[in-house]
Amino acid sequence: MNRHRLFHSWPLAVLKARDMHVQRRSTFIELLPVAEGGICNRDGDFRSVMHVLRSDENLVYCPSMEDLSFVIHQCRQKGHIADGLLLHAFMCRIGIDSHSSLGNQLVCMGVEVGYLCWAQQIFDRLVLRSDCSWDSLINAYIKHRKVDRAFILYQKMQEKDCLCPKTHTVASLVRLCGELKDYDRGLEMHVDIARLGILDQTLFVANALLDMYLSCALLDKAQEVFNNFTVKNVVMWTSLITGYVKVGLGEKAFQCYKEMQDSGYSPDTVTFICTLKACSTVGAARRGQEVHAEIERLGIFKKDVVVGNTLVDMYVKCGWLTKAREVLDEMPLRNVVSWTALITGCVDCGYNEEALQCSEEMQLEGVIPNSVTYIGCLRACGGSLDVETGTKIHGEIEQRTLFKNNLAVGCALVDMYAKCGLLSRAQDIFDKLSVRNSVLWNALITGYAECGYLNNALYLLGKMQQEGFAPDASTFISMLKACGTARDIDVGSELHAAIKKRRSLECDPFIGSSLIDMYAHCGLLSKAQEVFESLSAKDVIVWNSLMTGFLENGCDEEALICYEKMQDEEIMPDPVTFVCALKACGIMKALSKGEEIHSDIARCGNLEKDSIIGNSLVDMYAKNNSLVRAKEVFDGLLCQDTVSWNSLIAGYVQHGEGEQAIDCYEQMQMKGMFPNSGTFILGLKACSSIGAMGKGQAIHVEIERKGLLQNDILVGTAVIDMYAKHGSMLLAYEVFNCLPVRNVISWNTLLTGYTSLGECEHVIELFERMLEEGVNASWVTFVIVLNACSQMGLVKQGETYYKCMLKDYGVTPSLEHQICMIDLLGRAGYVDEAFSIVKKLPSFLDPSVWHSVLGACGRLGNSKVGNEVFRLARHIGRRDSSIYGLMSSIYVAGDISEETEMANLPKAPLDFLCFPSTFWWNDKYESFSSPLFQYTV
Structure with missing residues (x-):
């Protein structure tokens, strides 16, 4: 039977053309096998049919519908859109472009090659549209993010043709709603799904609904869909866990994981990966360990590298770098993702050198870094200011041409060089980047x-x-x-x-x-x-900034007022708020307010156990001399770090409890905690306060062992101060000479030690050496040197130093320097010159000023100047009893008759004679009684 059939819908003009163009009949002789054989699977037949389609429009013999279907099938398989367009043009020419079977196939072909407009045109002309055409076109619009068109077609499909879309199409539309956070359309889709009755038929649609609701943060609706689904399996549970992880609800995801196990479902690999990610989001390393143990029990760890990588990533994000490294070492197969997770984690936790070391180990194993690895290594170089390694990595990146093709790598290079201070290199890379x-x-x-x-x-x-x-x-x-x-x-x-x-x-x-x-x-x-x-919006971060600003500028009371206002406005404090408020209480010695804040912290839950807040509480109580409370808070801390110990030790040192401070220092070492520079400095101060030179020397040995004398000038200065306060200037001088760098503080410490022992000649000698080494003297230095000159009676040298302070060193003479000069002149017998300085002072409220001059007058018996100083001192500091004793000394030294001075004095009370240091002030008569004289204003 001849299978070649002409379309019933051939136009009459085409049939008549058969007689008019007999001469073209020979053209189709070679196509007789096609006409006789119908659809064939040979490429030659495809070429023959296409030859017919390219021929003149006046046809005598035309290909059958089967032949045209075959051509469309071949075009779709080979992606020949040009041939498809030619076929469509042919169909339009002969008037069959609205044919349902061929048109639906053309729509699918247009969708497959991305010709959506052409596919839509064909689709619109079709008399009957197949489910496949609808679904293909809707999914194409979803893929190309033409959201409105996709939903318009979905509505038309149901309204006009009363067709039911395929489940994968419905699921795609629902997921699109989730990606766009389009809650309204998502609800409409849910209603349609329920109406069509397909929710209970497949997990595919249910999972899509779960994802959509979770993406829109509609957790109750997601849980409702899950609970109402009659048949649950591991995929369903995993979808719920994944959804919670995507929206950052790690706790809820882990809870689902436990419920899944309790319900008798065994997790699969995807479930474990999602659960580990949940542990990462909330930093729940302990829970992650539970999942890890289950993975080990099932033997998944050694079979699946993705699970191993997720474990490394989980421990890294929880800050358990040691455990992450253990997992990496146990993995039978480590890839670049495994190593990169560890490297990135080390950088995030501030362990930059360890990150670079991991990078070297990775390359020794033959694992080639990727762009993410290089970015992590460059961050490590920037953090540790290791420009040498950074330059080496830059060379590797250039060799692999990652620099020009990866903008993120370029950004990391610019950032690394900028942090290392090599701005010219950073600028050069910036200029080379085309994008x-x-x-x-x-x-x-x-x-x-x-x-x-x-x-x-x-x-x-x-x-x-x-x-x-x-x-x-x-x-x-x-x-x-x-x-x-x-x-x-x-x-x-x-x-x-x-x-x-x-x-x-x-x-x-x-x-x-x-x-x-x-x-x-x-x-x-x-x-x-x-x-x-x-x-307009003041959140806790803004309040914290204002509080911190007040603290930095010494406005501690205002900082506490900010804390109270935050509470009035119902702004929930965070750890930074509490730390700032506690710091203000410590500075102001506001113990009662600090206790109130402690109560607020306790009401907030577990914040009291937070190491940063706990350390601040210890510090606040210690500064307020409430050392028992400080120790109680310290003992209650879950993590007693170096800062905690230092805060407690500092409290003991500050309030004269040197033995307790040293005891804490020793306990800290016994518990395996490593002291830092601050700990050593506090320990040395404690030894100085109680004269424990032996323990101070032991701390010195530990400092030497750690190499801190060469790296930390503050520690070196503390060692010098400890020896100086014990009077061991030889040892102090040896430590001083061992310092690689000496600043003005270390020089001042050494000078003060010699001054306290009265070895003032060494002070002058060291001061000259200090200037020769180019160290700028501070105002403290000049106080020490002028005191030394005073003790040695070096008037001219002291005057020289005093005059050159401002001129040569930019140090403005302060009250302390003027007191030193008064003392220097007074000791040397230049009482008039000393008093002239006193009279020039714009305001002098310090009793030591007139004490110095009155003392000098007493030594010289100069009652004339002494009386003038006494009157001035009496007027300003009327309640300073010591000036009367000094004035008495002046009269005694001047051999002034006691009878002359006491002729007009009332008889002193008998009990005063028993306690000669006692004086009485009479406010009513503004008079002062002493056994030697009475002075009345």
Whole structure:
């Protein structure tokens, strides 16, 4: 039977053309096998049919519908869109372009090759549309994110054709609602799904609904869908766990994992991976260990590298780097993802050297770093200022051509060089990058700002805007932080003006917080408060910035007022708030207020156990001399770190409990805690306070063993001070000479030691040596040197030092220096000159000034000057009883007749003679009684 059939719908003109164009019949002789054989699977037949389609439009013999279907099938398989377009043109020419079977196939082909407009045109002309056409076109619009068209087609499919979309199409639409956070359309889809009765038929749609509700943060609805689903399996449970992880609800995800196990379902690999990610989001390392144990029990760990990588990542994100390294070492197969997770974790936790060491080990194993690995290593180099290793990594990146193709790597290189202070290299890389983004601009701008080149940073900020990149919040935050550090109020004000122009940023609480920090660092608290008041939304971060600003500028009471106002406005304090408030209480010695804040912390739950807050509580109680409470809080801490121990030791040292301080120091070492520089300094101070030189020497040995004398000048200075206070100047001098760098503080400490022992000739000698070494003397240095000159009676040398203070060293003479000069002149017998300095003082309230002059007058018996000084001292410090004793000494030294001076004095009370240091002040008559004289104003 001849299978070649003509379409019943051939136009009459085509049939008549058969007689008119007999001459073309020979053209189709070679196509007879096609006409006789119908659909064939040979490429030659495909070419033959296409030859017919390309021929003149006046056809005598036409391909059958089967032949055309075959051509469409071949075009779809081979992706020949040109042939498909030619076939469609042929169908339009002969009037069969609305044919259902061929048209639906063409729609599917157009969707497959991405010709959506063409597919839509064919679709619109079809008389009958198949389910496949509807689903194909809807899914194509979903894939290309043409959301409105996808939902319009979905509605038409149900309204006009009364067709039911396939479940995968419905699921795709639901997932699209979740991705777009389109809650309204998602609910409509749920209603349609329930109406169509397909929810209970497949897990595919149920999982999509779960994902949609979780993405829209509609947790109750998601749980409702899950609970109402009659048949649950491991996929369903895993979908719920995954959904909770995606929205950051790690606790809820882990709870689902436990419920799944309790319900008798065994987790699969995907379940374990999702649960481990849940533990990562909440930092629940202990729970992660439970999951780890289950994975080990089932033997999954050694079979699946993805599970191993997830375990490493979980421990890293929980801060358990040692455990993460153990897991990595146990993995039978480690890939670049495994190593990169560990390297990134080390960098995030501040262990930059360890991160670089891991990178070296990885490459020794033959694992080639990827771009993420290089980014982590560059961050480590920037954090540790290791420019040598950073340059080496830069060379590897250049060799692998990752630099030009990966903008993130380029940003990391710019950031690394900028943090290392090599701004020219950072600029060079920046200039070479053909593509730039805001992150890249921010990295370079921040580099210039943090290195103190604020004008360069401002120039780049302007250029960034010229090139069409709008500065974001992070740009301004970096700049404002640099302005605060540099105390550059001019540039800070310019930035504030630029922020005001961008109204979207002006109300940003992070920008507002940075502005407050900047003005507070510059000492402009009024401007900081002005910014604070202008913010429409004041969150806890903004309040914390204002509190911190008050503390930095010594306004501790205002900081506590801020804390109280926060409570009035029902702003929930965070750990930073509590730390600031406790610090203010410690400085102000406000114990009762500190106890109130302690109660507030206790009401907040587990914050009391937080190490940072716990350390602040210990410090507050210690500074308020409530050492018993400080020890109670310390003992209750879950984690007693070095800061905790230092706070307690500092409290004991500050309040004269040196033995307790040393006992704490020894307990700290016994418990395996490593002292830091601050611990050693406190330990040395404690030894000095109780004269425990032997223990001080033991601490010195430990400091030497750790190499701190060569690296930390403050520790070295503390050792010198300890020996000096014990009178061991030889040992103090030896330590001083061992210091690789000596600053003015270490020199002053040594000079003070010699002064306290009366070895003033060494003080003058060391002072001259100090100047020769180019160390700038401070005002403290001159107090020590002038005191030494006073003790040695070196008037001319002391006057020389006094005169050159301001001229040569920029030290303005203070009251302490003037007192030293008064003492120097008085000791040398220059009482008149000393008194002339006293009279020139703009305000002198310190009793030591007149004590010094009166003492000198007493030694010389100069009653004339003594009387003048006494009158002045009596007028200013009327309740200072010691001046009367000094005046008595003057009269005795001057051999003035006791009868002459006491002729007009009333007889002294008998009990006064028994206690000659006792004096009585008579406020009514403004008189002072002593056994030797009476002076009345």
